[in-house]
Amino acid sequence: MKLVCSQSDLNTNLSLVSRAVPSRPTHPVLGNVLLIADEDTQKVSLRGFDLSLGIQTSFPAEVSEGGIITLPAKTLGDIVSKLPEGEITLAQVEETEDEGENTIITLTSTFGSYKLRSMDPEEFPDLPIVEDGESISLPVQALSEGLRSTIFAASTEETKQVLTGVHVTLGNDAIEFAATDGHRLAVVETPNESGSETAQAGDNFEVTIPARTLRELERMLTLRENTDSVMLHVDESQIVFELGNQRITSRKLEGAYPAYRQLIPQQFGNQINVDRRQFQSALERISVLADSKNNVVRCVIDHDNQQLFLSVESQDLGSGRESMSAQITSSNPPEVAFNVKYLMDGLKALSSVEICIHLNAPTQPVIFTPLSGLKMTYLAMPVQLRD
Amino acid sequence: MKLVCSQSDLNTNLSLVSRAVPSRPTHPVLGNVLLIADEDTQKVSLRGFDLSLGIQTSFPAEVSEGGIITLPAKTLGDIVSKLPEGEITLAQVEETEDEGENTIITLTSTFGSYKLRSMDPEEFPDLPIVEDGESISLPVQALSEGLRSTIFAASTEETKQVLTGVHVTLGNDAIEFAATDGHRLAVVETPNESGSETAQAGDNFEVTIPARTLRELERMLTLRENTDSVMLHVDESQIVFELGNQRITSRKLEGAYPAYRQLIPQQFGNQINVDRRQFQSALERISVLADSKNNVVRCVIDHDNQQLFLSVESQDLGSGRESMSAQITSSNPPEVAFNVKYLMDGLKALSSVEICIHLNAPTQPVIFTPLSGLKMTYLAMPVQLRD
Incomplete structure (x- = not known):
């Protein structure tokens, strides 16, 4: 040689x-x-x-x-x-x-x-090949956007099996990405501009792909043009992504993915619009005091003053309180509490200037959506307050 | 409050x-x-x-x-x-x-x-104060240069006591910094432009200061102007540096510092001038193969071709060989070997475009000096080759 x-x-x-x-x-x-x-x-x-x-x-x-x-x-x-x-x-x-x-x-x-x-x-072992499976063309831009805003929400615990992946659903007009670790859920819908080519795979083709594989795919996508496309080949157990001269192979995650759409409430009694970066910075500061065992941030929504208050309390370190202006539509919204990490992760991924928070009772899922750009839904389960 | x-x-x-x-x-x-x-x-x-x-x-x-x-x-x-x-x-x-x-x-x-x-x-304990000791003014530029090119050579093993520090000698015209861990030695002489002010301390005032303290001093010096000066107060056990509103206190390192000047040979049979960066890059590549137990790089000095050859040999990984042009003055220079880390550390600190290497027998100290700029001497003990 x-x-x-x-x-x-x-x-x-x-x-x-x-x-x-x-x-x-x-x-x-x-x-x-x-x-x-x-x-x-x-x-x-x-x-x-x-x-x-x-x-x-x-x-x-x-x-x-x-x-x-x-x-x-x-x-x-x-x-x-x-x-x-x-x-x-x-x-x-x-x-x-x-x-x-x-x-x-x-x-x-x-x-x-x-x-x-x-x-x-x-x-040296051979790479798995997919011969008789489905072949689908995916646009680079849709894939990049979908992965960037969902992979983080997948579980990192190997024992959680199907939850360690991102669930991808292909319709004729849209591709939906979803990831959840059981405490929070990120769902992104991107347009499928190469829609015609998925016909081969039939309607609503679904697959769950390990987050680790998708992180490598994401890295490789940054070397591609947004107008390129990626071929995905899938059979019963394996997945192969083809990007020009590059190829990633991985096993599929087996097992039924949770019916996550059912978790997202359809109606809400309360809506709050808030500046995303301001919310994010406040959480970053306040998380300094929340990062021991008590990882909880409380949100008090003050309709009269159109303010959102955040507070943390740490036995050892002290306490903190932040406030920011917000547009609050309901007159008597409940107090809710969250794991501060889940809030921060979600806000980072939402990526618009302003976001909208929808909530009902303090025990029901809270939904965060960007006010512009990406079609994304971030769901976080509130934490029950003991006192 | x-x-x-x-x-x-x-x-x-x-x-x-x-x-x-x-x-x-x-x-x-x-x-x-x-x-x-x-x-x-x-x-x-x-x-x-x-x-x-x-x-x-x-x-x-x-x-x-x-x-x-x-x-x-x-x-x-x-x-x-x-x-x-x-x-x-x-x-x-x-x-x-x-x-x-x-x-x-x-x-x-x-x-x-x-x-x-x-x-x-x-x-909260009080910081030590120095009341009856010596007080010396040190110019920021000389101090920065001296520390940058010596601290790295001090020992990081706490048990090596006095060798975990940098030895500073103040004369009327010059300040000398020296650090050694027993395998290599770095000596820098910088002009003492505030010479008159050291009179108070008498001739050749000496002190050994922990490298850790000096790393913090170095950090603080970057916030100062080169034309500023730093006050050093020393008594029997403590050191205080005063930089405007900032103050660092530290214990002195006790014990006699090695008579390092005696280690530097006065005469050399061989001289090699070489491009510093080229030497450094070659060592960085070759060190990939030397970084297991066998950390040795061999240097063969070829007078006829005016070339310096570097080679490493690793039982597990393979072998490597690099060459570069050099100005070699003696006709039959010996082959020498070094711990590659000590060579790389020294070359990084020498900081001139070209450097000069002086050596005698392969068992005697080898001296590296910059061809311009800083007055620095770097000594590395060669490694004995068994075969």
Whole structure:
């Protein structure tokens, strides 16, 4: 195997696939990236795989001799990232007696040369492929927006299974993203401009995708144009995203996703409009006192003065109170309390200048929506106050 | 106590003194800052003290009622740093029955108000003072330069006592800074432009100051003009730095500092001039392969080709080799090896475009000096190669 490529291509693509290389591999070969140099296409493909998440990319190179090798992902990445812009040559050293079973690969730049051991590429597991499943085209912009405002709400506890993912529902005109950890729920609806192409998948095609996979997808989407599209292939157990020369594979999350639409009340007795950033800054300050065991912020809605009051109380540290002007439509809204973290997460994702808060009784879900832009619903369950 | 001050003054000064507040205080009051509001001078002074390092600052405020309080450093700092620019009022709440022994302090801004508990200021230990010692004026620029290029070479192991500090020697014309951890040595000589003022301290006044104290001093020096000066007061056990309204106190490091000048050879058989950044970049790449147990880089000096070759060898990972052009004056220089970390640390501090390397036998100290600018000497002991 012998190839010449640019430092920046190799560096960018190594960074991408390394996200799927485990830091403590269960099998040594998984700490490597698989590199395939194709003489016919004059392309190099790189692959990282932790048996759950797989990332594959390819980029152009001068391949004078094709071949398949593996290289230690971290060591190679560290060296390549420190090399200046310029040409890099990767070549397999002719096997000599004293190297034993190991294949040696040399990396040569203007300044120096490095020898790294390649493990047997036969040991590197194949990426799952989807042959007979559904194939759907998704517009990059809709996908980016949907993911940005929902992934954060998924559960980070592995035991919560289906809740560790984002549920994606494809209609003919819209794509809906939903994530919940049981305490709060984020739902985003984005227009499906490539609507016609989903016909193949039928109406309301649904899938739950691990949040971890989607974080990598989000990262890769930032390298794409908003007008591009991404192909999603799904079968009974696997998902494959195709973005030009890049590919992410992942298992699907099995099990029924909660019927989250039923959780969102249809009618509300109280509505409050408030400046999002002001609300967010006040919560950030007040959370300093709430961040021990008592993570609760109280909201008092003062209709007469058109003010929203926030307060926290900490046994050890002290107490805090913030206020801001608000447009309050009902005359006697209830007092509600929240886990301050859930409020802050939601406000960050809502992304409009002003937001609208809808609520009923202090024991019922409270709904936050942006007043412009994204079609998003954020639901937070209030905390029951004991006193 | 009651005062009004600006958010930015309070925030800046809290950040400074909080560096001396221990994260796990041995006594609860040490997790606090002491705040003294002086009605006569219309100033507020803040103090943090971990019983070894003390930092005190003061800043102007509208003090309508003087007083002394303590406040939890982390909580207060977190709240103040998140407040927008504007006025902050701090006031002691009239004692009420249900507050018990605690004094309550309110912090009020435009948006909100916070109540924090003050611990008894009587419990807060006094900062050490130096009454009968020497007092020396040090120019800010000389001090900054001297510290920047030596502190890194001090030992970080507490058991190494005097080596955990920087040794400062004051002559009439120059200030010399030296730090060593036993494996390498950095010496910087800066002109003492306020020479006349050191007469009081006699010739060649010497002191060893903990590196930790000097790191805080360095931070504070960045807020000063280069033309300012700093007063250093020293007695048998304590050091006090005075920078305008700011003050750092620290214990001195006791014990004789090694006679480091004796370690620097006076004559050399070999001289190599090399581009500093190129050398540094090569070491950074090559260190990727050297960073396991075998932390050694070999330097081969090729007089005929006027090249410097660096190489590393790692049992597990592979090997690397870098080369760069160099001006080599001797015809048969020895091969030497170094701990790659010590070389990288030194090259970073040398700060000139080109550097000069002087060496004799591969078992003798190697000296690195900048070819222009700072008067600095960096000594690294070569590593003995077994094969």
